[in-house]
Amino acid sequence: xxxxxxxxxxxxxxxxxxxxxxxxxxxxxxxxxxxxxxxxxxxxxxxxxxxxxxxxxxxxxxxxxxxxxxxxxxxxxxxxxxxxxxxxxxxxxxxxxxxxxxxxxxxxxxxxxxxxxxxxxxxxxxxxxxxxxxxxxxxxxxxxxxxxxxxxxxxxxxxxxxxxxxxxxxxxxxxxxxxxxxxxxxxxxxxxxxxxxxxxxxxxxxxxxxxxxxxxxxxxxxxxxxxxxxxxxxxxxxxxxxxxxxxxxxxxxxxxxxxxxx
Amino acid sequence: xxxxxxxxxxxxxxxxxxxxxxxxxxxxxxxxxxxxxxxxxxxxxxxxxxxxxxxxxxxxxxxxxxxxxxxxxxxxxxxxxxxxxxxxxxxxxxxxxxxxxxxxxxxxxxxxxxxxxxxxxxxxxxxxxxxxxxxxxxxxxxxxxxxxxxxxxxxxxxxxxxxxxxxxxxxxxxxxxxxxxxxxxxxxxxxxxxxxxxxxxxxxxxxxxxxxxxxxxxxxxxxxxxxxxxxxxxxxxxxxxxxxxxxxxxxxxxxxxxxxxx
DNA sequence: CAACAAATGTGAGCACCGCTCTTGACTTGG
DNA sequence: CCAAGTCAAGAGCGGTGCTCACATTTGTTG
Numbered sequence: 001x002x003x004x005x006x007x008x009x010x011x012x013x014x015x016x017x018x019x020x021x022x023x024x025x026x027x028x029x030x031x032x033x034x035x036x037x038x039x040x041x042x043x044x045x046x047x048x049x050x051x052x053x054x055x056x057x058x059x060x061x062x063x064x065x066x067x068x069x070x071x072x073x074x075x076x077x078x079x080x081x082x083x084x085x086x087x088x089x090x091x092x093x094x095x096x097x098x099x100x101x102x103x104x105x106x107x108x109x110x111x112x113x114x115x116x117x118x119x120x121x122x123x124x125x126x127x128x129x130x131x132x133x134x135x136x137x138x139x140x141x142x143x144x145x146x147x148x149x150x151x152x153x154x155x156x157x158x159x160x161x162x163x164x165x166x167x168x169x170x171x172x173x174x175x176x177x178x179x180x181x182x183x184x185x186x187x188x189x190x191x192x193x194x195x196x197x198x199x200x201x202x203x204x205x206x207x208x209x210x211x212x213x214x215x216x217x218x219x220x221x222x223x224x225x226x227x228x229x230x231x232x233x234x235x236x237x238x239x240x241x242x243x244x245x246x247x248x249x250x251x252x253x254x255x256x257x258x259x260x261x262x
Numbered sequence: 263x264x265x266x267x268x269x270x271x272x273x274x275x276x277x278x279x280x281x282x283x284x285x286x287x288x289x290x291x292x293x294x295x296x297x298x299x300x301x302x303x304x305x306x307x308x309x310x311x312x313x314x315x316x317x318x319x320x321x322x323x324x325x326x327x328x329x330x331x332x333x334x335x336x337x338x339x340x341x342x343x344x345x346x347x348x349x350x351x352x353x354x355x356x357x358x359x360x361x362x363x364x365x366x367x368x369x370x371x372x373x374x375x376x377x378x379x380x381x382x383x384x385x386x387x388x389x390x391x392x393x394x395x396x397x398x399x400x401x402x403x404x405x406x407x408x409x410x411x412x413x414x415x416x417x418x419x420x421x422x423x424x425x426x427x428x429x430x431x432x433x434x435x436x437x438x439x440x441x442x443x444x445x446x447x448x449x450x451x452x453x454x455x456x457x458x459x460x461x462x463x464x465x466x467x468x469x470x471x472x473x474x475x476x477x478x479x480x481x482x483x484x485x486x487x488x489x490x491x492x493x494x495x496x497x498x499x500x501x502x503x504x505x506x507x508x509x510x511x512x513x514x515x516x517x518x519x520x521x522x523x524x
Numbered sequence: 525c526a527a528c529a530a531a532t533g534t535g536a537g538c539a540c541c542g543c544t545c546t547t548g549a550c551t552t553g554g
Numbered sequence: 555c556c557a558a559g560t561c562a563a564g565a566g567c568g569g570t571g572c573t574c575a576c577a578t579t580t581g582t583t584g
Contacts, residue, residue, distance in 0.1 A: 220482015
């Protein structure tokens with residue numbers, strides 16, 4: 001159905017009629033349809049946030065929409081399709097939060113930008129645990145996210161992180177400090193080389209691998225907190241714990257401390 | 263069922279009858295019942311491994327058991343109860359693997375023991391992705407694991423990790439090396455102090471916090487791999503990537519390199 | 525404007541799920 | 555031997571995803 005719309009839009013581009021007053025030159029039907037789909041996604045997001053992904057029910061969404069259950073299948077192919085829409089929706093919201101948080105820190109404060117990214121991820125995850133779980137938790141069984149639609153929004157955080165690391169390296173402010181920097185084996189070096197060309201990076205192998213570790217570790221820390229892997233009363237000062245982790249991780253990645261703009 | 267065994271054993275201790283020939287002095291009924299529960303857990307484990315936690319269906323287990331669906335409710339209170347049994351089962355299998363892997367490395371090779379622990383976790387997770395997802399993925403919605411039954415088996419990995427760190431510290435072989443060791447704030451210091459007394463540790467605050475980071479980071483790396491967060495072809499040499507991560511994480515935690523038994 | 529065709533909503537229906545309850549059969553201990 | 559305890563069976567309730575034939579609305583076009 002969406003592909004039909006796209007075709008119609010292309011036709012409209014070839015059209016010679018003057019643009020309709022306010023909105024796009026889309027037919028009222030198209031606008032109504034888009035609105036309904038948006039409503040379904042909105043309701044789905046609410047159900048997702050309230051009851052979790054596995055409890056997301058098209059029938060419940062239909063009830064909230066004031067329509068019989070089979071009607072929503074006119075707008076959404078099936079439950080998986082709705083999950084995909086919600087996945088993209090959540091990825092983009094997280095990506096927006098992260099981008100905004102990073103942009104709010106001076107460009108040269110690489111450590112600060114990294115910390116801002118990390119905190120933005122954690123804040124969003126704690127605010128939207130069910131949606132975070134949809135993105136980074138166990139995959140919904142029998143559901144495989146369509147790569148062609150989700151890789152774009154799904155890579156925004158790692159793209160932002162890579163941007164910080166590369167900028168820091170180009171500014172000569174990225175350097176590993178640990179007791180040892182493990183050798184990078186041949187296969188891994190190949191992977192990293194591919195990544196380097198794909199993103200146009202200058203960061204060398206060991207630092208790139210360390211960046212990957214900082215990436216997975218960040219989400220590991222957030223997931224433990226959101227998924228309740230820390231016991232009940234084990235860690236009460238979780239903000240401080242996360243701050244400590246972020247500082248160590250920045251160091252692991254070779255970044256200068258936050259606020260050290262030079 | 264392990265608790266059944268324990269209870270039965272306690273009763274038996276108070277019993278005055280001479281021990282029955284071969285098996286425990288439990289009635290045939292008890293033995294048959296325990297066997298059925300064990301069968302249910304076994305079948306549940308298979309379903310879990312094949313189709314994931316959300317698709318685990320008591321009706322399907324009943325079919326495999328050759329019994330009508332309502333019959334299994336004689337042995338298992340409800341679906342959650344079965345999930346709890348499978349949770350404990352999986353925690354213990356993972357714990358056994360980790361303990362065995364750690365014990366296979368010389369006691370003084372602290373870095374090697376840490377690497378063995380990490381690899382054991384990863385190997386088990388890759389071998390049993392659905393069961394790993396049950397333990398460390400998004401919590402099953404509406405299901406809250408009963409702490410009194412799961413905390414024991416659920417803390418075996420972190421207990422093993424803490425054991426390695428404390429042994430290394432007591433041997434004078436644990437020291438942070440990064441460019442900076444972030445200050446530990448008051449609240450976090452309180453949490454760490456509680457942990458230190460609870461486990462009888464000697465490790466100081468900063469190193470303990472770093473150990474927690476190594477812990478969450480290890481599971482972050484494993485989860486990314488198991489849950490498919492690495493893109494399709496981004497990382498092909500995942501064994502090598504994980505090895506690099508493990509080496510850096512050992513360094514983060516302050517452990518000596520693997521094989522450095524002195 | 526009227527007629528037509530596409531888009532949309534409806535309700536019944538299928539197969540599955542978790543879970544409850546009654547009923548009848550069976551086993552076991554006194 | 556019989557009463558108590560245990561268990562499987564089956565019907566049933568409300569929920570799910572999804573399909574399909576049918577009715578209705580709606581925008582466009584002759």
